[in-house]
Amino acid sequence: MIVPQVSTPPDPSIVPPSAGRWYRIWRVARYVFGLAAVGAAIWAVSGKSDELSGATSYLANIRWEWVAIALAAEAVSYLSYAAFQRRVLLAGRIRVGMTPMTGISLAANAIQSSLPGGVVFYTAYMFRQYRRFGADEVLSAWTFVAVSMVSFISLSVLATVGLGMALGTGNALDLVEVILGIVVVAALIVLAWIARARLVPHFAKALRLTQRFTHRPSPDVPAEELIDGWLARIGAVSPTKKDWVAAFTLAMGNWAADCACLALAFLAVGAGVPWRGLLLAYGAGQLASILPITPGGLGVVEGSLTIALVTFGGAEASTVAAVLVYRLISFWLALPVGWGAWGTLTLVGRRNRQPVLQSSAA
Numbered sequence: 001m002i003v004p005q006v007s008t009p010p011d012p013s014i015v016p017p018s019a020g021r022w023y024r025i026w027r028v029a030r031y032v033f034g035l036a037a038v039g040a041a042i043w044a045v046s047g048k049s050d051e052l053s054g055a056t057s058y059l060a061n062i063r064w065e066w067v068a069i070a071l072a073a074e075a076v077s078y079l080s081y082a083a084f085q086r087r088v089l090l091a092g093r094i095r096v097g098m099t100p101m102t103g104i105s106l107a108a109n110a111i112q113s114s115l116p117g118g119v120v121f122y123t124a125y126m127f128r129q130y131r132r133f134g135a136d137e138v139l140s141a142w143t144f145v146a147v148s149m150v151s152f153i154s155l156s157v158l159a160t161v162g163l164g165m166a167l168g169t170g171n172a173l174d175l176v177e178v179i180l181g182i183v184v185v186a187a188l189i190v191l192a193w194i195a196r197a198r199l200v201p202h203f204a205k206a207l208r209l210t211q212r213f214t215h216r217p218s219p220d221v222p223a224e225e226l227i228d229g230w231l232a233r234i235g236a237v238s239p240t241k242k243d244w245v246a247a248f249t250l251a252m253g254n255w256a257a258d259c260a261c262l263a264l265a266f267l268a269v270g271a272g273v274p275w276r277g278l279l280l281a282y283g284a285g286q287l288a289s290i291l292p293i294t295p296g297g298l299g300v301v302e303g304s305l306t307i308a309l310v311t312f313g314g315a316e317a318s319t320v321a322a323v324l325v326y327r328l329i330s331f332w333l334a335l336p337v338g339w340g341a342w343g344t345l346t347l348v349g350r351r352n353r354q355p356v357l358q359s360s361a362a
Helices: 017-046 049-060 064-091 098-114 118-132 137-169 173-194 196-214 223-234 241-268 275-290 300-311 317-332 334-351
Strands: none
Touching: 049 317, 064 098, 064 137, 064 241, 064 317, 098 118, 098 334, 118 137, 137 173, 137 241, 137 275, 196 223, 241 275, 241 317, 275 300, 300 317, 317 334
16 A cells, blocks of 8 residues: 655755764664654554464454455455546656556565665656656656655545544544644645645745755755746646546545555454454554654554554454454555566566557557
């Protein structure tokens, strides 16, 4: 399951030594934080030793017909995400077929989930693929940011719905402030886009500071001139309300299908689905995975999902078993499929100078 994150790879040739030192410190710190998060999750779940020891009995009697349906739901999730990116690119008059876009999405997920600092490689890979199909640098950046922001907003909406469903249980009070904070952030993103013209002077001040301390972009070009040039090029991309609605719908489809995979995992282990807490637990788990702590949210997602679902009444071994089945499908199985897609796209790209399977674009 891809969780888009906005990041740009550092360029050592233009980053000052002080920035390089801070980047190296962050690289070490993020793994320390990651180990701490995994340790906290293990400690919290280890208190449920009876449930952990009993999970194997559920896995031993797994219902494969529900596993097959869960696999189909996860496939729908990836197809929705590919169609989502395709729709955003279409607003910039770039057409990409569903076949290559699905392969790119699978490959990007494998890169992000497998490599240390995977978000940097993920960003670079997506930029190359967007450029490969004809998008310039500004359109590629706009597409990447638009996809990330719409994904975040749609996940925030899903988490809010989950909070509303779970409030009656009395177990969601600790998450009210967190979810409301996320909703506020999502609302600010929307307002920033709507009122972007009024924010230009503030962007110019921030850009001047960036130029002064990091020398990115080059200080030789005035910040106002750079912003005017960016706005002029981005202005050529003018998504309609219909485009935004379609993109948001596909982004919601991506999350909903992945959440359905989690629900089906409970049926696969022969357990009842904790419906009232499912959406909230899922949203909290995915929001936690956005933090670039461990590749693919490894440990963070499992721990947060299990703890949240146990809180909402799933305090049995079946909860652990269901989360394991869900992650086996959405994370571990997706890795070899994604790397296979990466290899296929690489081989085909070397054989053909033209964009991969562009003839299949709709």
